[in-house]
Amino acid sequence: MRRHSLQHDSEGRLHHLLTIEGLKRQQIVDILDTAESFISVGDRQVRKVPLLRGKTVVNLFFEASTRTLTTFELAAKRLSADVLKININTSATVKGESLLDMLHNLEAMQCDMFVVRHADSGAAHLIARHVAPHVSVINAGDGSHAHPTQALLDMFTIRRWKGEFAPLTVAIVGDIKHSRVARSLIHALTTLGVSALRVVAPKTLIPAAVESLGVHVVHDLDAGLRGADVVIMLRLQKERMQGAMLPSEAEYFSTYGLTEEKLALAKPDAIVMHPGPINRGVEIASSVADGAQSVILEQVSNGIAVRMAVMSMTLGRAPAEGEGA
Amino acid sequence: MNISIQHGRLIDPANGIDSHIDLHIANGVIAGVGQVPDGFSADSHINAGGHIVCPGLIDLRARLREPGGESRATIATETAAAASAGITTLVCPPDPSQPIDTPALVDLIRHRAKQSGHARVLPLGALTQGLAGQQLAEMATLKQAGCVAVSNGLQAVESTRVMRCAMEYAASQGLTVFLHAEDPWLAAGGCAHEGAVSVRLGLAGIPEAAETIAVARELQLIAQTGVRAHFCHLSSARAVRMLARAQYDGLPVSADVAAHQLYLTDMDIGYFDTQCHVRPPLRSQRDREGLREGLKQGTIAAVCSDHQPHGANAKLAPFPASEPGISGLETLLPLTLRLAGEGLLSLPEAIASITQRPAGILDLLAHGEGGTLATGARADVCIFDPEPYWELRADALQSAGHNSPFLGWELKGRVSCTLLAGELTYHTCD
Numbered sequence: 001m002r003r004h005s006l007q008h009d010s011e012g013r014l015h016h017l018l019t020i021e022g023l024k025r026q027q028i029v030d031i032l033d034t035a036e037s038f039i040s041v042g043d044r045q046v047r048k049v050p051l052l053r054g055k056t057v058v059n060l061f062f063e064a065s066t067r068t069l070t071t072f073e074l075a076a077k078r079l080s081a082d083v084l085k086i087n088i089n090t091s092a093t094v095k096g097e098s099l100l101d102m103l104h105n106l107e108a109m110q111c112d113m114f115v116v117r118h119a120d121s122g123a124a125h126l127i128a129r130h131v132a133p134h135v136s137v138i139n140a141g142d143g144s145h146a147h148p149t150q151a152l153l154d155m156f157t158i159r160r161w162k163g164e165f166a167p168l169t170v171a172i173v174g175d176i177k178h179s180r181v182a183r184s185l186i187h188a189l190t191t192l193g194v195s196a197l198r199v200v201a202p203k204t205l206i207p208a209a210v211e212s213l214g215v216h217v218v219h220d221l222d223a224g225l226r227g228a229d230v231v232i233m234l235r236l237q238k239e240r241m242q243g244a245m246l247p248s249e250a251e252y253f254s255t256y257g258l259t260e261e262k263l264a265l266a267k268p269d270a271i272v273m274h275p276g277p278i279n280r281g282v283e284i285a286s287s288v289a290d291g292a293q294s295v296i297l298e299q300v301s302n303g304i305a306v307r308m309a310v311m312s313m314t315l316g317r318a319p320a321e322g323e324g325a
Numbered sequence: 326m327n328i329s330i331q332h333g334r335l336i337d338p339a340n341g342i343d344s345h346i347d348l349h350i351a352n353g354v355i356a357g358v359g360q361v362p363d364g365f366s367a368d369s370h371i372n373a374g375g376h377i378v379c380p381g382l383i384d385l386r387a388r389l390r391e392p393g394g395e396s397r398a399t400i401a402t403e404t405a406a407a408a409s410a411g412i413t414t415l416v417c418p419p420d421p422s423q424p425i426d427t428p429a430l431v432d433l434i435r436h437r438a439k440q441s442g443h444a445r446v447l448p449l450g451a452l453t454q455g456l457a458g459q460q461l462a463e464m465a466t467l468k469q470a471g472c473v474a475v476s477n478g479l480q481a482v483e484s485t486r487v488m489r490c491a492m493e494y495a496a497s498q499g500l501t502v503f504l505h506a507e508d509p510w511l512a513a514g515g516c517a518h519e520g521a522v523s524v525r526l527g528l529a530g531i532p533e534a535a536e537t538i539a540v541a542r543e544l545q546l547i548a549q550t551g552v553r554a555h556f557c558h559l560s561s562a563r564a565v566r567m568l569a570r571a572q573y574d575g576l577p578v579s580a581d582v583a584a585h586q587l588y589l590t591d592m593d594i595g596y597f598d599t600q601c602h603v604r605p606p607l608r609s610q611r612d613r614e615g616l617r618e619g620l621k622q623g624t625i626a627a628v629c630s631d632h633q634p635h636g637a638n639a640k641l642a643p644f645p646a647s648e649p650g651i652s653g654l655e656t657l658l659p660l661t662l663r664l665a666g667e668g669l670l671s672l673p674e675a676i677a678s679i680t681q682r683p684a685g686i687l688d689l690l691a692h693g694e695g696g697t698l699a700t701g702a703r704a705d706v707c708i709f710d711p712e713p714y715w716e717l718r719a720d721a722l723q724s725a726g727h728n729s730p731f732l733g734w735e736l737k738g739r740v741s742c743t744l745l746a747g748e749l750t751y752h753t754c755d
Contacts, residue, residue, distance in 0.1 A: 098638060099641075099642065099643075100641055121528050121597070122526065122528075122597030122644040125596050143645065144527030144529070145526055145527030145528075180527055207530070209521040209524050212521040213524065213525065
């Protein structure tokens with residue numbers, strides 16, 4: 001089994017994007033650079049480039065999503081691909097058709113790319129192992145494992161604001177344990193070499209052995225925010241209250257919620273990020289989410305350019321110098 | 326039918342024998358070791374030159390799927406696979422689809438095994454009715470029907486009071502309780518050892534404490550009730566240390582380990598290899614070393630296959646949604662022999678861990694019903710060539726389950742003949 005090179009082809013090029021883990025720093029930089037060349041496409045009169053003309057992209061979402069699904073769809077359309085959306089909740093798996101049977105059916109329809117979201121960790125790897133060799137798989141979120149395009153668009157956003165990664169102190173605050181975004185962010189930020197990476201949460205939301213991923217664990221929000229250049233807040237799911245992981249939303253907000261007062265502990269030019277959708281008054285105060293240091297909406301628009309970059313690169317159609325812009 | 330097995334190296338740990346002597350079988354029992362017994366004349370000879378002759382293997386834990394799971398495997402297919410792997414006795418635990426809580430189920434399993442004739446199947450009776458952990462199963466009746474011990478399978482007995490009563494009752498009936506040590510709340514939803522691998526892959530973890538807390542509770546109850554207990558497929562080094570302490574204190578407890586736990590760790594999951602999805606989960610390298618040490622010291626008495634045959638689709642799913650388990654019958658002997666090859670155990674010790682010692686746990690030894698080649702014992706015999714290397718391939722597996730993380734491994738040692746009560750159930754020799 002080609003365990004460690006599943007997302008690369010025999011020449012080391014990115015064929016699938018399943019996880020940030022295992023990507024070289026230069027590969028991440030190349031994706032960010034390519035995304036940079038696409039950023040202006042959205043501002044044009046005709047918001048399209050013909051890179052994926054004739055290609056068919058299937059959005060295979062086994063789990064509800066608005067933002068990610070929409071930006072993938074827009075990204076594919078701006079690359080001139082045909083886009084098919086399959087909402088699995090109401091489709092075949094209900095009828096007992098297995099995941100892989102369904103894939104083979106779709107393959108028979110000459111699809112070129114699957115963008116997959118699934119509630120189970122490892123779903124994208126499973127699919128990538130079983131698709132025809134010409135098909136690329138993009139992981140749009142699998143269980144608590146990975147959400148690589150979200151991490152890449154966050155890197156893109158950070159780079160636009162901060163330039164270099166090396167001097168940065170980054171704090172990721174919230175439910176690290178159940179967050180695929182957190183895991184992908186950790187791999188991306190450690191690969192790009194930030195000087196300090198903190199995860200901030202009560203122990204109930206910190207997974208065992210998380211230090212092995214190269215982060216510092218902090219349980220006190222003040223200590224976690226002090227001197228930070230980048231503050232990334234994670235969404236808190238309501239289920240955590242039932243699971244006895246937290247007493248209440250109110251107590252969570254009072255101890256780990258990002259308010260203006262808390263944000264003042266970070267560097268004055270710190271940026272505030274959030275993968276969305278945000279819970280106002282739970283993990284973040286409205287005044288911070290809508291405040292001057294928030295780049296949350298910019299993350300969303302950057303998501304389109306980054307996904308265009310990933311889609312074109314995995315299908316081997318990266319723009320030549322100057323072609324994107 | 327009289328058989329002489331000649332020229333082999335006879336290793337019978339129960340009787341302290343390791344020498345090149347012949348074995349003589351008459352009417353399904355051992356008639357003589359070494360010397361030809363008076364008046365014995367062999368109807369057939371088996372030439373075991375260069376091979377090792379030992380008692381038929383006893384596997385303390387094998388799921389056979391019948392009744393209820395015949396689409397995956399049957400008693401006929403799995404006992405045939407067992408015979409090809411030198412196994413003559415299989416212990417079959419209850420599970421929700423075959424809870425083994427009525428004499429009818431016990432009869433059915435024993436009847437099917439007898440019909441197939443490939444291996445003896447010893448059912449473990451249910452500890453609680455329907456394995457629901459609420460009402461005691463009819464243990465005395467199950468014992469009478471042929472259950473060798475009782476167990477609640479993989480289902481937890483959540484109530485400590487019920488577990489205490491079950492142990493007290495089992496002790497009264499002279500039954501050993503087989504335990505799967507897993508705290509149901511800490512293990513809930515988990516599919517991998519909680520540690521560096523589960524955090525990387527975003528897999529819900531099963532902490533070591535899920536095992537140690539259950540072991541701690543059961544040990545307290547064992548001390549109170551005086552029941553004889555056996556811990557199945559331990560997975561953590563800490564549990565082994567707890568057990569060693571309990572044995573030192575004189576508690577009547579034994580344990581086994583699944584062969585795969587002695588070779589694999591959570592690192593082998595790689596990127597979601599579902600063949601490594603097992604329960605209890607593969608743990609850390611330190612745990613694997615602790616299990617090996619426990620086996621060497623004797624804290625862990627036996628190695629089992631923890632056989633769980635699956636159809637192909639069971640593993641073709643995202644890791645958390647895939648079925649746990651390994652088709653392990655056919656790797657039990659080679660993986661155990663490898664422990665001798667690696668110098669952890671001597672060859673007779675390795676063989677004892679799959680013959681004499683499990684027979685002792687099941688109380689078969691004293692009755693000559695397995696694990697020994699003493700004169701008068703039933704002639705359950707395994708003959709294997711210890712030398713050849715062979716690659717484990719899915720299409721060559723006899724079991725209906727081809728799910729194994731050892732596919733592609735080079736294994737050493739191959740069974741040539743298996744005899745069940747003097748009858749050949751498998752042979753590749755003349």
